[in-house]
Amino acid sequence: MLHPLIIYRYKQAIRGKLLPKKKYAAIHNAAKANLPEACRYLGAGYLTGSFGGGIFSIESAHYWLKKATDLGDVPAWYWRARLALITQNIESESLNFVPGLPKISIGDIPAGLDAAIKFCKYGQDLGDDAAKHLRLRLLYMRAGENTDYAITILHEAANNNQSWAMIELAERCLQDDERAAYSKGRARNSTMYWLSRAAPQTENQNGKYHLLMAKAMEQGIFPKSSTNFRQHLKCAAEAQIPEAWFRYGVFLLKADRDGLNAEAWLRKAADAGYSDAAATLGDWITMGCPDISDEIGISWYMKAITMGHVGTMLHISRMIMIGKYSKIEIHEAKAWLRxxxxxxxxEPYVEEAKLIMLTMENKNLSRSR
Known part of the structure; x- marks a missing residue:
């Protein structure tokens, strides 16, 4: 039987009434005394690095979480699933194993998606909602995004009030995927339905939600006001989504004439590999900034081309054809066209590429330097 003082100190600890070192000691003592929820609390702490002076230890997390489930703690199955997902990405022994526990090899710890799904199923069968919701998300990951089974899982998760699934369904509705439509509705109308349902749960916490709201406004699905459109783009950009960096940069450039901030966001998107952002910087600098050297704009064009931006390949080839951008070799343009x-x-660009190539050859544009 647990000593009443151990339980009392444990309850003080989880209520935040003890200093960090005393809090850890109280939870650790309760776990050693086989209090199931304390074992879970301690294992989760080692998994997240929130206990023991910030120690992150896969082995210690496994020891305590397994002990928690062995003692009948249901929520610990959810944490064991999270541990399995993290362990699959650990290639060698973690360095912070806590002394005093049996030595455990990472190879002995269940790892990977299948193990995580299995643990979630155990928790779900015992009535744990967190395990149930994580299992749906993991099943979706395993199914493959565009399969019929994946869409079925999304609908099940949405019916369980999971905002991430509503957002995924809304994205597919924006792409006219009728499988994602709500009930017997059509995809376009269902975009508004899914985003409206997701809104109370997400607000400023989900960048993808805000990006989809901006896209829905562009398509006329939601009423578009400049203020709301800006706010959604800004929230999405601040959530570190490269496409949102690009879209917000373009908005600042066109709607606000705020070139300085626009350039910062576009540069960020381009540096993250978003070719449209590099192409936009090239257009803006060469055509809209007479006080900035064309060389800088051309360097952005060339970056867009290295990322495979077809529109820029055609644009630069046209400029070379009429005698501009003389520092770019003609054979480079021909290579892009080929x-x-x-x-x-x-395919949509092939005919124009052929026409430019033919014009170049007819003019015998064969500069060599």
Whole structure:
């Protein structure tokens, strides 16, 4: 039987009434005395690095979480699932194993998606909602995003009031995927339904939600006001989404004429590999900034091209054809045009690429330096 003082100190600890070192000691003592929820609390702490002076220890987390489930603690199955997901990305022994526990090898700890799903199923069968919701998300990951089974899982998760699933369904509705539509509705109308349902749970916490709201406003699904549109783009950009960096940068450039802030967001998107942002910087600097050297704009164009931006390949080729951008070799432009023509990936642009190539050859543009 647990000593009453151990239980009392444990309850003080989890209520935040003890200093960090005393809090850890109280929880640790309760776990050693086989209090199931204390074992879970301690294991989760080692998994997140929130106890023991910030120690992150896979082995110690496994020891205490397994002990918690062995003692009948239901919520610990959710944490064991999270541990399995983290362990699959650990290639070697973690360095912070806590002395005093049996030595455990990482190879002996259940790891990977299947193990995590299994642990979630145990928790779900015992009535734990957190395990149930995580299991749906993991099943979705395993199913593959565009399969019918994945869409079925999204609908099940949405019916369980999971905002992440509503947001995923809204994104598919924006792409006219009728499988994502609500009940017997159509995809376009269902976009508003899913985003409206997700809104109370997300607000400023989910960048993807805000990006989809901005896109829905652009498509006329939601009423568009400049203030709301800006706010959604800003929230999405601040959530570190490269596409949102690009869209917010373009908005600042066109709607606000705020070139300085626009350039910062566009640079950020371009540096993250978003080719449209690099192309936009090239356009803005070469065509809208007479006080900035064209060389800087051209360097952004070239960056967009290295990222495979077909529109920029065609634009620069046209400029070379009429005698501009003389520092770019003609053979470079021809190589881009051949890539567009021969790759089979850029069908809408092939005819224009052929026309530019033919014009170049007819004019015998063969500069060599």
């Amino acid at each position: 890539e567009i023509i021969n790759s089979g990936k850029y």
